[in-house]
Amino acid sequence: MLLSIALMTIDHRQHHLDSLRSTLSVVVYPLQLLVDLPGNTVDWFRESLATRRQLQEDNFSLRNQQLVLNTQLQKLEALEAENRHLRALLDSSFQVGERPMLIATLLSVDMDPYRHQIEINKGSLDKLFEGQPLLDSRGIMGQLIHVGPFTSTAMLITDPAHAIPVQVNRNGLRTIALGTGKLDQLELPNIPNNADIRVGDLLVSSGLGGRFPPGYPVAEVTEVEHDPGRAFSRVLARPRAQLNRSREVLLVWPEQIEHPPAPKDDKPPQPSQPPKEKTP
Amino acid sequence: MNLSRSRGGFIILVTFALAMVLTIIPLPEGLIRWRPDWVGLTLIFWCLALPYRISVGSGFIVGLLLDVLTGTLLGQHALALSLIAYVCVRLHARIRAYPAWQQMLTVLVLLVLHQLVVLWVDRTIGRPGHPFSYWLPSVIGMFLWPLVYRWLNSVRLAFSVQ
Numbered sequence: 001m002l003l004s005i006a007l008m009t010i011d012h013r014q015h016h017l018d019s020l021r022s023t024l025s026v027v028v029y030p031l032q033l034l035v036d037l038p039g040n041t042v043d044w045f046r047e048s049l050a051t052r053r054q055l056q057e058d059n060f061s062l063r064n065q066q067l068v069l070n071t072q073l074q075k076l077e078a079l080e081a082e083n084r085h086l087r088a089l090l091d092s093s094f095q096v097g098e099r100p101m102l103i104a105t106l107l108s109v110d111m112d113p114y115r116h117q118i119e120i121n122k123g124s125l126d127k128l129f130e131g132q133p134l135l136d137s138r139g140i141m142g143q144l145i146h147v148g149p150f151t152s153t154a155m156l157i158t159d160p161a162h163a164i165p166v167q168v169n170r171n172g173l174r175t176i177a178l179g180t181g182k183l184d185q186l187e188l189p190n191i192p193n194n195a196d197i198r199v200g201d202l203l204v205s206s207g208l209g210g211r212f213p214p215g216y217p218v219a220e221v222t223e224v225e226h227d228p229g230r231a232f233s234r235v236l237a238r239p240r241a242q243l244n245r246s247r248e249v250l251l252v253w254p255e256q257i258e259h260p261p262a263p264k265d266d267k268p269p270q271p272s273q274p275p276k277e278k279t280p
Numbered sequence: 281m282n283l284s285r286s287r288g289g290f291i292i293l294v295t296f297a298l299a300m301v302l303t304i305i306p307l308p309e310g311l312i313r314w315r316p317d318w319v320g321l322t323l324i325f326w327c328l329a330l331p332y333r334i335s336v337g338s339g340f341i342v343g344l345l346l347d348v349l350t351g352t353l354l355g356q357h358a359l360a361l362s363l364i365a366y367v368c369v370r371l372h373a374r375i376r377a378y379p380a381w382q383q384m385l386t387v388l389v390l391l392v393l394h395q396l397v398v399l400w401v402d403r404t405i406g407r408p409g410h411p412f413s414y415w416l417p418s419v420i421g422m423f424l425w426p427l428v429y430r431w432l433n434s435v436r437l438a439f440s441v442q
Contacts, residue, residue: 035305113348
């Protein structure tokens with residue numbers, strides 16, 4: 001018996017047991033739903049008991065927000081066109097394109113407290129795949145590590161076992177951001193003492209490694225410590241995404257070619273394009 | 281045997297399901313590290329009460345489910361729980377006869393064993409170490425044991441699970 005268990009542990013490291021895990025995840029799915037239920041019910045009650053006045057206020061502020069966003073979007077379109085034009089002049093192949101997206105909700109269940117993992121309510125039935133990047137409205141959150149039929153497990157960028165290739169938005173300095181095990185801290189190792197990096201610099205994903213899409217915000221540098229006695233300086237950053245607060249997350253598909261199962265732009269059930277103008 | 285086998289199996293499943301629900305139910309940030317090992321406690325109880333029905337195999341299956349629930353390496357909790365199930369079944373006659381405080385200490389040892397195995401596997405695959413508070417759940421589990429024991433025992437008697 002013990003031998004078989006030892007075998008399993010070893011076997012898992014070579015990813016032979018993913019199918020077993022996804023089968024078992026169906027077995028425990030009812031339990032997760034049960035635990036998620038109270039939170040859901042409270043949300044539902046809050047929504048259905050909202051007063052007319054509250055709804056009006058919400059509506060008003062959302063409409064205002066949309067107006068502002070639309071204005072910014074106009075500017076963005078112009079900038080994008082200009083950018084494309086300049087890049088064409090430079091013969092550069094880099095581009096940040098529109099990507100297919102899907103919104104998933106977190107299941108409010110706790111996982112191992114010493115791993116930064118979250119459970120979401122979409123799985124392989126929605127064509128998610130392992131290694132898929134996960135975002136919230138402010139930045140990259142993490143990537144999927146196990147995909148079951150109905151649920152998936154994602155590892156956050158702050159998990160000690162996680163690393164993400166990033167670059168400094170200001171000057172393109174490339175590096176890697178490692179998770180530290182603290183929800184509000186990333187560490188950038190191996191940055192030379194004379195590197196041009198400052199507190200407040202925005203780190204965006206560099207797209208190296210092909211796992212994360214390039215150009216999405218990841219973190220903000222919070223601390224740079226030059227120690228002349230050491231070869232590298234100590235640089236810490238705070239993740240941009242609200243890792244412990246977001247309830248809705250975005251799943252992104254890479255540009256079509258690599259993954260045929262990825263839905264086309266118009267396919268996903270809830271494409272998260274900017275809100276359509278439905279206001280009467 | 282056949283008749284008694286069919287009796288109460290459902291209740292045992294329900295208690296394990298309840299333990300797993302308690303394991304993943306969201307707690308406030310500060311309390312997360314204080315969460316006792318409910319599944320371990322339940323397993324110890326059933327191993328002591330019904331050593332001929334619940335033993336290493338059940339521990340293994342429950343552990344696998346726990347692995348999937350908590351997102352750990354598949355087989356990690358399975359290994360640890362089947363180990364404590366083995367010890368429990370082996371010593372069940374002795375542990376049952378212990379006075380309460382001695383029983384609590386035994387439970388502490390078993391729970392620490394569970395965490396130790398999980399920690400070993402974690403370190404083997406290269407995950408970083410944990411702060412000292414990692415061991416808190418075992419201690420809390422020890423103090424909860426008399427309550428868990430009394431409650432599960434009353435459940436067992438009420439539904440005459442054998």
